[in-house]
Amino acid sequence: xxxxxxxxxxxxxxxxxxxxxxxxxxxxxxxxxxxxxxxxxxxxFTEDGSFAPPSLPEPVRGRAALAEGARKAFAAxxxxxxxxxxxxxxxxxxxxEDGSLVAESYVQVVAVRAGAGPRLHLMCTCTDVFVRQEGExxxxxxxxxxxxxx
Amino acid sequence: xxxxxxxxxxxxxxxxxxxxxxxxxxxxxxxxxxxxxxxxxxxxFTEDGSFAPPSLPEPVRGRAALAEGARKAFAAxxxxxxxxxxxxxxxxxxxxEDGSLVAESYVQVVAVRAGAGPRLHLMCTCTDVFVRQEGExxxxxxxxxxxxxx
Amino acid sequence: xxxxxxxxxxxxxxxxxxxxxxxxxxxxxxxxxxxxxxxxxxxxFTEDGSFAPPSLPEPVRGRAALAEGARKAFAAxxxxxxxxxxxxxxxxxxxxEDGSLVAESYVQVVAVRAGAGPRLHLMCTCTDVFVRQEGExxxxxxxxxxxxxx
Numbered sequence: 001x002x003x004x005x006x007x008x009x010x011x012x013x014x015x016x017x018x019x020x021x022x023x024x025x026x027x028x029x030x031x032x033x034x035x036x037x038x039x040x041x042x043x044x045f046t047e048d049g050s051f052a053p054p055s056l057p058e059p060v061r062g063r064a065a066l067a068e069g070a071r072k073a074f075a076a077x078x079x080x081x082x083x084x085x086x087x088x089x090x091x092x093x094x095x096x097e098d099g100s101l102v103a104e105s106y107v108q109v110v111a112v113r114a115g116a117g118p119r120l121h122l123m124c125t126c127t128d129v130f131v132r133q134e135g136e137x138x139x140x141x142x143x144x145x146x147x148x149x150x
Numbered sequence: 151x152x153x154x155x156x157x158x159x160x161x162x163x164x165x166x167x168x169x170x171x172x173x174x175x176x177x178x179x180x181x182x183x184x185x186x187x188x189x190x191x192x193x194x195f196t197e198d199g200s201f202a203p204p205s206l207p208e209p210v211r212g213r214a215a216l217a218e219g220a221r222k223a224f225a226a227x228x229x230x231x232x233x234x235x236x237x238x239x240x241x242x243x244x245x246x247e248d249g250s251l252v253a254e255s256y257v258q259v260v261a262v263r264a265g266a267g268p269r270l271h272l273m274c275t276c277t278d279v280f281v282r283q284e285g286e287x288x289x290x291x292x293x294x295x296x297x298x299x300x
Numbered sequence: 301x302x303x304x305x306x307x308x309x310x311x312x313x314x315x316x317x318x319x320x321x322x323x324x325x326x327x328x329x330x331x332x333x334x335x336x337x338x339x340x341x342x343x344x345f346t347e348d349g350s351f352a353p354p355s356l357p358e359p360v361r362g363r364a365a366l367a368e369g370a371r372k373a374f375a376a377x378x379x380x381x382x383x384x385x386x387x388x389x390x391x392x393x394x395x396x397e398d399g400s401l402v403a404e405s406y407v408q409v410v411a412v413r414a415g416a417g418p419r420l421h422l423m424c425t426c427t428d429v430f431v432r433q434e435g436e437x438x439x440x441x442x443x444x445x446x447x448x449x450x
Contacts, residue, residue: 265448
């Protein structure tokens with residue numbers, strides 16, 4: 001390999017490592033959301049973290065508001081006997097501004113009603129800006145779009 | 151970073167490496183299952199490995215019984231012209247007791263009938279306890295739950 | 301661990317690293333395809349790269365033909381208001397001939413019509429032969445099979 005190729009390979013190795021960490025982050029974060037652990041889920045965002053879901057005109061901002069939204073959504077599903085599973089895949093990462101990390105992914109939301117079969121409910125894309133605080137990744141900004149509303 | 155954060159980052163790197171190995175394990179293991187390679191699939195469990203599927207009152211225990219179950223299930227599907235694809239995602243790992251590794255994941259089972267379209271058949275969660283023997287990960291205990299029977 | 305087990309573990313670490321890189325490759329490659337960036341998508345194959353899709357009697361060969369095919373497919377979907385999402389999972393890699401890398405995976409194709417819900421359109425398997433050029437992975441040969449036509 002040329003020196004340039006070596007440099008590329010090293011840069012690739014770093015970004016692959018970041019990607020692995022982001023994937024692990026998503027597995028934990030989505031499990032918290034789907035299990036109704038709203039406060040723990042909100043703590044995976046920065047204190048002032050924002051989440052722009054496709055269903056709202058304005059982003060939700062800050063851990064308290066994020067937790068409140070997750071709690072209400074989970075309670076509404078539980079009242080119907082429904083479980084939602086957020087399934088993140090096709091994760092690509094790249095360096096962002098100010099040392100942040102940008103992750104783009106596809107997200108399936110699978111809905112399951114107790115006693116009935118599962119259903120592919122939504123197909124979305126997700127763009128997250130991650131920052132690292134005390135060694136841990138946190139979401140500073142999340143934007144989700146629905147493919148059926150493109 | 152503080153020293154504590156460095157220690158966290160190192161621990162994270164180890165667990166991310168374990169997670170990568172577990173993901174690779176699942177890709178191979180599920181392909182064996184879906185291809186009807188029942189003995190090779192059973193060999194991905196420990197000799198006394200157990201598998202508690204949602205459809206049975208008691209766990210299946212030991213490679214011979216595991217292989218027999220997989221063989222029967224595959225034959226029943228083949229007789230109908232069906233293929234099942236086990237798709238594992240959202241994998242999170244953590245250290246277990248006695249040096250084991252615990253992996254929690256979501257699992258989609260997609261069913262495809264020859265000549266017809268695919269269908270999301272089941273949405274499950276899977277908890278595996280892995281041990282390492284001669285450098286290779288093996289499942290010592292697997293518990294699977296169906297979201298529609300929660 | 302025995303020396304043999306150590307050697308296995310090192311070989312496993314290498315292959316897990318390759319697998320991580322392949323996964324990242326797929327995330328970027330499929331996003332290009334699904335976004336209609338046909339030329340950039342074709343550039344992820346070698347100059348003479350081939351793609352044998354389930355819908356054609358002969359493989360498509362070479363970047364120009366690959367780009368043309370992707371462009372037409374995207375335009376046909378867009379004319380109907382449809383988005384396709386190619387979702388690769390269960391990726392297993394192994395060394396191939398001549399220093400190549402072989403990756404086998406499952407692929408879901410999710411179709412979304414504007415204003416309607418998503419639909420699991422196709423369940424496929426994909427076998428790719430990768431080569432490395434100037435440090436970057438490129439697909440030299442891709443074979444895709446549909447589970448409903450097995």
